[in-house]
Amino acid sequence: MRPDTWKAVQRARLLELLGDLPDERGPVRTLAAERRPAEGYILERLVLDLNGIEPVPAWFVRPAGAEGKLPVVLFNHSHGGNYHVGKDELIKGAAYLQTPPFAELLTGLGYAALGIDAWGFGERSVRTEAEIFKEMLWTGKVLWGMMVYDGLRAVDYLCTRPDVDPDRIGTLGMSMGGTMAWWLAALDERIRFCVDLCSLADYDTMRETRAFNHHNFYYFVPGLLKRFTTGSINALIAPRPHLSLAGLRDKLVPAAGLDKLDRELKAVYEAAGAPDNWRLFTCDAGHEETEAMRSEIRTFLTRQLEHGGKAENADR
Secondary structure (H helix, E strand, O other): OOHHHHHHHHHHHHHHOOEOOOOOOOOOEEEEEEEEOOOOEEEEEEEEEOOOOOOEEEEEEEEOOOOOOEEEEEEEOOOOOOOOOOOHHHHHOOOOOOOOOHHHHHHHHOOEEEEEOOOOOHHHOOOOHHHHHHHHHHOOEOHHHHHHHHHHHHHHHHOOOOOEEEEEEEEEEEOHHHHHHHHHHHHOOOEEEEEEEOOOOOHHHHHHHOHHHHOOHHHOOOOHHHHOOHHHHHHHHOOOOEEEEEEOOOOOOOHHHHHHHHHHHHHHHHHOOOHHHEEEEEEOOOOOOOHHHHHHHHHHHHHHHHOOOOOOOOOO
16 A cells, blocks of 8 residues: 555544544634734734634734745644643743743744634633533544644644745644644644654553553543554654654653654654654653753754755655
């Protein structure tokens, strides 16, 4: 089976596990838009109709004075129990992230960025995560599936903006946001590169160490481990550039599984003819972005700009 055919089959199987997703994938409607004051970049507050069920508030940032179609990063916020924060993490940062916030870093490099409130976060935090999870499960939906769906629809939206280059879309996130980054990149080839922080956890190792119990309801997809491993999902990203960063003292991402994933993905990228497009960076840290991690991210993002945000699709 050709690599692209195999990946299409695997993506379809992965989507099947995400519960009953909305059928409609027409144009994304913008329900509201306004420009807000910001320091050093242009800030738009948006309300998007991504799923046909509830409106999704979002921030869109772009470099001040920039013209033409820009490379863009879909920023996925973390969890941290900070349900009131959501998309604000893009513009305000978090205690476990380096400064400046990613809105400043990305626009300073020349990227635009979009950050949305996930289900139960930010302006969507009117119901608890547990309530949303239980009701969705009752009705055939999966919370993580609906969160991923919003992310895929956010990519749909980005592709319609006249100031975005649809061939230069990347994704980035920390913790829950990092997990979202590698799921989205695995499912959608329009995403040309992926950066995940403190999130690439090997599922089998998590079971052995019981580390899965550190994660909240959103993390769990019924039947996932019968069909997929962390490595097999991430293999769907190859040969596109993928930077993963982890702390060796992170209880949520067991260090014991990192070497296994690194070996597996090195082999996948080697077979795809793009060994330099996979990198796992580790350091002596907990569940946090360190200064060294931020430096790696900056270097990686700069390299994507130099390469036009396009991977060497060697396996096609």
